[in-house]
Amino acid sequence: MGPVELATLSFGQRFKITPIQLITTVSGLVNDGKLMKPQVVLKEEDTNTGSQKNIGSEEVRQIVSSETSKELRDMLRSVVATGTGRNAEVNGFNVGGKSGTSEPDYSDKSAEYIASFMGVAPTTDPEYAVLVVIRAPKGKSRQGGQVAAPVVSQILKDIFTNTKLVTNTEKTEANANEIKTKDFVGKTVKEVNDIVKAEGINLVLNSKNPDSKVTKQLPRAGTIIDKSGKIYLNTDDSESIKQVEVPDLKKKTREEVINILNSKGLNVSFDGTEGVVMIQDPVPGQIVDTGNVVKVTIKKELAEGH
Template sequence: MRNRTYNKKKLLIVFLCAVCIVIVLAGRLVWLMIFEADYYQEKAQALHERERSIKAARGRILDASGTVLADNRTVCTISVIHSQITDPEEVIRALSQTLEMEESEVREKVEKVSSMERIRTNVEKETGDIIRKMDLDGVKVDEDFKRNYPYDELASTVLGFTGADNQGIIGLEVKYEEYLKGQDGTILTTTDARGIELPGEAEDRIEPVPGNDLQTSLDYNLQMYAQQMAEKVMEEKQADGVSILLMNPQNGEIMAMVNVPEFDLNDPFTLNTGVDASILSDEEKQDALNQMWRNRCINDTYEPGSTFKIITASAALEEGVVELDDTFSCPGYRVVEDRKIRCHKVGGHGQETFVEGVMNSCNPVFIDVGLRLGADTFCDYYEQFGLMDLTGVDLPGEAGTIMHKRENIGTVELATMSFGQSFQVTPIQMAATVSSIVNGGFRVTPHVGVRVLNEDGSQKLVLEHGKKDRIVSEETSLTMRAILEKVVSEGSGKNAAIEGYQIGGKTATSQTLPRSANKYISSFIGFAPADDPQVLGMCIIYNPQGVYYGGTIAAPVIRDIFENILPYLGVEKE
């Protein structure tokens, strides 16, 4: 009886445990089938669906008149699905011959066990159509888009280019990526448990949304002509490079920006220097490419030299430390502390007024003016003119001004700064500041992007580029326009004069560091018409050989450009 009672207790315990387990399993089953049904249904569906991406067409980049500067062309992506291939040898042979690839390379990808393996991207559409007609089991041909630049090198450092994933890398392509990129679509196909697509099952498609177009202030004709002029002077002077900038000084719209040598946007990873890239290490080649892609107007700084005298003169007039008829003496040098700072005219200019000092680009006159201002006031105006800030140009990688700290500016530093040496700015900063001085005194933000357009060409968004702050009085602006007109009509900028037009401007010749290298940068900034500026032009020639004075080699470049583009812009001769 004792054994029978003991066994009954054991059976009861086992029975109760089994009942509890069954109840738990039933509860779990109910939970999964009712409350978690949607989740697991989606998981099961996902196991039987294969997703392929449909690339969205990237938005175009247009010039001011609608000329297409960056477009798309249709290409194909060739892929294989391992589980669907019925005749691997036929697939390997057909793809290697049609795509002109090594058979071993194709075999490695075809025999790789994966859900999908890409054989090649950016295949010409005609080739993709040939492969599609072969109807090879397991081979997929998907249409894609590749960026195409109709004018190859035109505005290469401004437009930028895209990578293999069709995303912007430099220039406008990366700056306005959010508007240009579009939204990719997808193709969904149903497969069995082995991953083979089920015959007769329709594809589900989510159509891609194309990107928006970007309309710019660039003018194809002005850009093309400016590039031709830059290439011409670069060849004539055997220079390292030439930059030309054309801008509307009233609103900051950039009409042309050239940096030669430019590079081929349709082949941006091939060096334009003629160097055999195969002898370079990966790091050396990347450094060379980065240098080739640089936009010197934005990314590089330089000593502006005498063009900076425009800013020193404006500050002096605004502060009231100089009058137009103030007289100065130039013996050919000025002694500042223990330094003898020379004028470009060895024998000196003798007695001259302030206006004549600007016309003659006389260093001693500007040393005296800078000392009258004093270091603190000079720095105050430097900041007021926006020279310590970035311009805000809508291109990536803008460099900042390299300047002495205020507390470190002594008499010698102030003297050299007054005529544009011992500090560095970017060309775009100089162009923006001079524009602001001659347009009535309002600071402008240089920019290229103007508006974003929908696919049908309608306007989606007008791009804003900062507010206008007054940096000098209208009176100072008017006076500076008159003085700079005299620089061209009677002074050092005579090589920029054009009959029938009032041209204002300033020449410059600066020496690069180290001074012992005897390398120079020649430049000229000009604007027209002088009484109501509609275009500002800037030419910088890096390391010209032979004669290197800005008034001799850079001013004629802007003269030739203005002579041809002013009628095009509707500016009539007087």
């Protein structure tokens, strides 16, 4: 092996592994560092008696620490939220991933480009890993983020549709700087106003007819938002809730985020307390209804030279 080959090994070239080896390794890296033995059989059934036996999972070894695994999940999330993997995004869920573009070995005349994308979700507590590999992609792009990532997105959408995974804004407990939204749908304007007076909730309600009923609210009931936010209500006699473009919050402080989103009519849910925005969801430029929640991850920036 020459010096060039040794150098290219550092970013993944010249490795020859199977798809199952790749997805198994990545799954271990995001699974708190626990590498599990891959299996394709869920359970065994005795055709004579009908009895069933579940095939349990088997841990092979710890390949990284749980702390390192958390950092890797954040990195994978940033690839999809703000990087080359945006095409793998699924609105409302924390999808992470990494693109792959294999260049052919030019000494092999039959070799072709391979575009791939490895997706995991949700990055807060991974349950699914999807690997899409496309050999000899046709079209203008050969990049995994352009060719394979959209396929991963669609597969994950289908999975989320058929499971009960909650979206990334559905936290269960509010801290001192947050509130959990109440359910106003079905209530009259008069009932809503009585609640507002009693509890001091920030609402945007366009109708003044006391008998009008709330037909839609954003954020929906039970959503955790920063206490600086507002709940937007639509009634049966008012116009539909307006849509806005999600701004770019990268490198913004907590206070800047609150001011920017308040001016746009959007709410925020923070992950982290100090630093600047590293990850946001939905991504900048996406069109959403007023009142929707933008989830941001705040971290301290590393000092230069580290």
